[in-house]
Amino acid sequence: MKNYRLVLLFIAAVLIAWVAIIIASGAGWNPIGIRWDFSNTGAFGDSFGPLSATMAAAAAVSALLAWNIQRNEVLRLRSNDEQAKNDLEINRDDQTFFNLLRMFQDVVAATDIQRSDGPDKRGQDSFAFILDRVSARLEHGREQAYTVIFNKYINDLGHYFRILYNIIAFIDRSRLPDKYFYVKVVRSLLSNAEIALIGLNCIYGEGLTKFKPLVEKYALLKNLSPSLIEKYQFKSHFAAGAFVRTD
Incomplete structure (x- = not known):
């Protein structure tokens, strides 16, 4: 002009x-x-x-x-x-993420383990109970211990792992500008026992092929306690990115 x-x-x-x-x-x-x-x-x-x-x-x-x-x-x-179209898609992905997150929280809250030898376990306490059962069988080897307990609680764990994987996969392929921020939101909701079970699923379960690369990409094991990392030898199975962001 x-x-x-x-x-x-x-x-x-x-x-x-x-x-x-x-x-x-x-x-x-x-x-x-x-x-x-x-x-x-x-x-x-x-x-x-x-x-x-x-x-x-x-x-x-x-x-x-x-x-x-x-x-x-x-x-x-x-x-x-x-730019307006891109902003619209980002807003749509943001809304979809939080809808998935609410669904995930509902799944966790609805997890219910009924026991005959003690009080029932609900919500995140269910995952702590399941991890304790894995720990009690470690003398048979980690893989065997996890596989037996997973098969026993497959309805609860299978549903849990599927929805969690789909949330992280959605973030990864979305147009969200700061994907790691959204993963941190998910990670902040996970208990220590949940993170350990995620790690075991990625080593010995169905998460090995697709979920494990995302765990390593977004440091999904970052908040796992050192004692559990050592107990299940996670560092010998995962790249450093699973515990700390490397990019």
């Missing part, structure tokens, strides 16, 4: 100067060698030849600048539309 104004000012200055020369020629001062009188109309008409050429050039330049301004405006509007 600034360049367009400068060109218009230049064209106006040329026109003013040309008219001034013609008027001066008619008054007796003849810098271009043509007298301005009606007895020499041919010469007078010839004096407008350069002016016509200048006007044609000015019209061409003005048309080019007008096209360029219109093009830039179209690009700006298109860019604004794309």
Whole structure:
């Protein structure tokens, strides 16, 4: 826009100067060698030849600048539309995330282990109870201990792992600008026992192929207690990224 104004000012200055020369020629001062009188109309008409050429050039330049301004405006509007679309998709992903998070919390709260030898376990206490059962069988080996207990509580654990995996996978493929922030929100809701069971699922269960890479990418084991890390030898099975963000 600034360049367009400068060109218009230049064209106006040329026109003013040309008219001034013609008027001066008619008054007796003849810098271009043509007298301005009606007895020499041919010469007078010839004096407008350069002016016509200048006007044609000015019209061409003005048309080019007008096209360029219109093009830039179209690009700006298109860019604004794309930004608005991107913002809409981010807001939609944000809402979807929190809907999934509420669903996950409902799953945890609804987890119920009924016992004949003691009080029932509900919510996060259920996962602490399950991990205790794994721990009680470690003399048979970690893999065997986890597999037996997982199969015993497969309805609760299977549902839990599926929805948690889908939340982290959704974050990973979403348009959310700070994906690690959303993973931290999820991680803040996990108990120590839940994190340990996630780790065991990624080593010995169905999480090995798809869930484990996401655990390592987003440091999902970061808040796990050192004692459980040592007890289940997690550091020998996971990359450093599972415990601390490395990017």
